[in-house]
Amino acid sequence: MGNIMTNRLDRGFERYQDEFESAALKVLRSGWYILGKELENFEKNYAAFTGSRFCAGCGNGLDALTLACRAIGISAGDEVIVQGNTFIASAMGISAAGGTPVFVEPDEYYQLDPSQIEQHITERTKAVMVVHLYGQTAKAEEIKAICDKHGLKMIEDCAQSHGAYAGRKMSGTVGDIGCFSFYPSKNLGCFGDGGAIVTDNEEYAAHIRQLRNYGSSVRYHNEELGVNSRLDEMQAALLNVRLSHLKELNEERKAAAAVYNAGITNPKIIKPVCREGAEHVYHQYVIRCSERDALAEHLKNKGVDTIIHYPIPPHLSKAYAFLGLKEGSLPITEEYAKTVLSIPMYNGITKEEQQTVIEAINEF
Ligand SMILES: Cc1ncc(COP(=O)(O)O)c(C=O)c1O
Numbered sequence: 001m002g003n004i005m006t007n008r009l010d011r012g013f014e015r016y017q018d019e020f021e022s023a024a025l026k027v028l029r030s031g032w033y034i035l036g037k038e039l040e041n042f043e044k045n046y047a048a049f050t051g052s053r054f055c056a057g058c059g060n061g062l063d064a065l066t067l068a069c070r071a072i073g074i075s076a077g078d079e080v081i082v083q084g085n086t087f088i089a090s091a092m093g094i095s096a097a098g099g100t101p102v103f104v105e106p107d108e109y110y111q112l113d114p115s116q117i118e119q120h121i122t123e124r125t126k127a128v129m130v131v132h133l134y135g136q137t138a139k140a141e142e143i144k145a146i147c148d149k150h151g152l153k154m155i156e157d158c159a160q161s162h163g164a165y166a167g168r169k170m171s172g173t174v175g176d177i178g179c180f181s182f183y184p185s186k187n188l189g190c191f192g193d194g195g196a197i198v199t200d201n202e203e204y205a206a207h208i209r210q211l212r213n214y215g216s217s218v219r220y221h222n223e224e225l226g227v228n229s230r231l232d233e234m235q236a237a238l239l240n241v242r243l244s245h246l247k248e249l250n251e252e253r254k255a256a257a258a259v260y261n262a263g264i265t266n267p268k269i270i271k272p273v274c275r276e277g278a279e280h281v282y283h284q285y286v287i288r289c290s291e292r293d294a295l296a297e298h299l300k301n302k303g304v305d306t307i308i309h310y311p312i313p314p315h316l317s318k319a320y321a322f323l324g325l326k327e328g329s330l331p332i333t334e335e336y337a338k339t340v341l342s343i344p345m346y347n348g349i350t351k352e353e354q355q356t357v358i359e360a361i362n363e364f
Contacts (some may be wrong), residue, residue, distance in 0.1 A: 003300070004344050004353045006307045007185050011348025012249075016241055020191075023237040024065020030233070035213070038236040043196070045243055047165075052176065052198035057231025058212045061159045064195040065093025065129075067229065068177040068213050071197075071204040072153040074099040074126055080155075081113040081120050082129040084333030085315050089155045090131050090272045091314045099126070103315045103325070104174035105332040109275045110286070110340075111138035117146050127153040132161030135187065135253070135283030135307070136274060140166035140174035147175070155179060160283035162188035163250050169279060172198050182239060183230075184347075187253070187283050188246050190235040245276070249347050253282040256349050259284055263358035268295075270339075284309055285345040287361075291338050295364050299343075302360035307342045351360045 004231060005059065027038060039057050046053040058064050074080060076098040082090050084108030085101035091101040102125070104116040110133050117128060128147050130138050146155045161171040162180060172178020180186075182194035199205050210217045215226030231239075242249075257272075257280070264271055270288035274280040286309060289295045296306045313333045315325040327334065343357055 003303045004304045004356060006305050006342060006344050007346045009189070011168065011186050011346065012189070015348060016245060019241045020238055021279055023241050024234060027234045027237045033233045034166040034230055036233050038240065039231055042231070042236040042243070043237055043239050045240060046196060047198060049246070050173050050198045050245060052178070053200045054202065055196055055198045056205050056208045057194070057196045057236060059229035059231065060193040060195045061157075061179065062089045062093055062096070062195075063179065063212070063227065063229040064179035064197050065089065065157060066096040066157070067208045068140070068155050068179050068197050068204075069094055069097035069099060069127070069256060070128060070211060071207045072155065072176060072200060078126040079122060079124045080129050081117055081125060082125045083131055084315055084330040085110060085310070085336050086131045086133060086157070086314065087159070087310060087316060088314045088319065089113060089159070089181075090129060091239055091320065093157075094129065100323075101314070101320075103313075103330055103333070105338060106133075107334070109135055109136055109138075109273065109278065110336065112143065114142045114146060118150075121150055121152070125150070125152060129155045129157055130175065131157040132164060132166065133270070134280075134286050135160050135164060136272070136280040137161055137164050137166035137171045137278045138173065140273075141168075142308065144174050153253075159183070160262055161281060162186060163246050163261070164279040165274040166279070173200070175302050176201060182235065187250060187281055188239065188242055190239050190242070192235055194231050194239065196234040200280050208282065212342050222315075226246055230310050239255075250281040253345065254280070255271065256345060257282040257285055258355065259351070259354050260343070260358065261356070266364060268360045268364065269361060284342045286340050286342050288336070288339040289340060289341060293343050296341055298364050299357075302356070302363070304360050308340060309342050311337055313337050318360055320343050
């Protein structure tokens, strides 16, 4: 028997196999594969699901962030405040639009700390990007109020928080534009690359639809330098199937997290805590341990795979060396990078698998 893997995408497929296969076959037989009815349908469904006026599909989560940054007018010299402990795509979306990420420290829930924002606002600051990391929603409404006070736009990176409420509103709908990845491992995953934005702003939605299609709204009339970044009909059709089950899939992840919360008792382990007023849909179940690497090795020997989200914070990556940020510039972010560990969490994880994980952790 192999190790318990950190993710099992096959289980997510098998659960709704008939529905996925008939949706895929319908697209194959339709003779229409890009920018058609399936995408229109998904955009309508996802806008309704999130409570937004508009949704626009695109090729992946990074493009969603990049196009959102372009739509709100980020360009060379503009600064966007973002948390230090995120997947590098958050920062690269800002950079791809020509802006500069300004990294700030997270709170104890691994989310952007609102108290860190104002001291980093300069005359070049144009926006704040809130990442709802690991599936837990950040203090988005509080951050929106800070943005409003200073005339800043707010973008939400919801690549890990599909369907999670950030207070009264669903993540992605508190700020100006919400950005989603449908990478296969996400809570709402497709079967390849996919992404989307949601917004209440008609102008932003139209602009992003134009940007994603070579800067063209009318065929062969190109208004600006765009990109080719479309959510294809196959992915849209498969996402329509998964979206119809997303609520129950998120509830299942929460139930699996409750099993870990109750079972893991080793005092060396810091378990994830869901802030009051937040929702956590456990895209990842992330623990912390001062002896993280030894713990990972121990778990591996006990048949349990783990993964680190993320071992190198963006500001210390080679890609962002040009910012000149040295080790020690974001101590909390850097401490998290050294101590976090994601344990197996996926739809379809069994009680037996979780028990094996729990016993192995408690033995450490
Ligand atoms: C927080 C975050 N932002 C952005 C992305 C980028 O999404 P994609 O891989 O679809 O480009 C991801 C996932 O990969 C992510 O986890």
